[in-house]
Amino acid sequence: MRTKDFYFDLPQELIAQKPLDKRDQSRLMILDKTTGEITHTFFYNIIDFLKAGDCLVLNNTRVLPARLIGEKEGTGGKIEFLLLKRIKLDTWETLVKPGKKAKIGTTFNFGGGVLKGKVIAIGEEGSRIVEFDYDGIFEDILDQLGKMPLPPYITETLEDNERYQTVYSKNKGSAAAPTAGLHFTEELLEQIEKKGVKIAYITLHVGLGTFRPVKVEDIESHKMHSEYYMISEEAAKIINETKIQGGKVIAVGTTSCRTLESAANATGEMKEGSGWTDIFIYPGYKFKVVDNLITNFHLPESTLIMLVSALAEKNQTMHAYTTAVKEKYRFFSFGDAMFIK
Structure with a gap:
């Protein structure tokens, strides 16, 4: 299957630059994967499409303020770091701009030296492996010095950083938000639970590798970057019971979907655990756990639209996207949503 098979023409004006005033006021396209x-x-009407006994799986990762603006030690040259992935406690894979300044052995200061970062290696696709030095707790220093790492297609300033967090975000570690979850309010989640729908919280720390373009012609040659996930004993139990009792497992976002499909055994049973996943889901994949999916509208030729096409069938998915453009749905992180039922 070719990357170009997942192309569609997306007008620039349909890329949402700001979140709506109310999270659940976004539009929702319902795609029946059986009939098309x-x-x-x-x-806010998503509740009408959920049934008692179903299970909604939410990714409770929290986005780190992972953009750091600093200067090169000795020269004062400006530098920007974007934290991608924690390799170990104080060592991170980062994107650096301008990269030519970030040679191995170079040290950079942030916040006047509150945080120091030393480049110790060159990573994949020109990323830098950086070891940080500081006093205190790293996450607290990030809260003090870091900025929210909005995607490059969002050019307007975000007035409230919490709008790039889900209302249930908990475990810090992501370089990007699990955007399908941005539509939920606390009130809507309460109504869903009152209806008898179970909610299971899992964690996948989203890396920017998820959004990197597919540069190969044959999609099977594409290699995903790995991301860290955690599934609790409680979440595994809720999901397993849902399957046994005949309910639907509904993944909120491609991150939840990839976590569930990575962590399940061959028969679809979930177990408590954690690890790294680089699963790449595209048409032909046989789902073990996920029945339905809530997701945003994604980039042309992206791994995300390929995942959607695996669940909803490619031609149906591409028709839905053409319809979304025609109906002027809002795309990407702050855009509208689709429910594949």
């Missing part, structure tokens, strides 16, 4: 039928509604 498309209907249009609003996200």
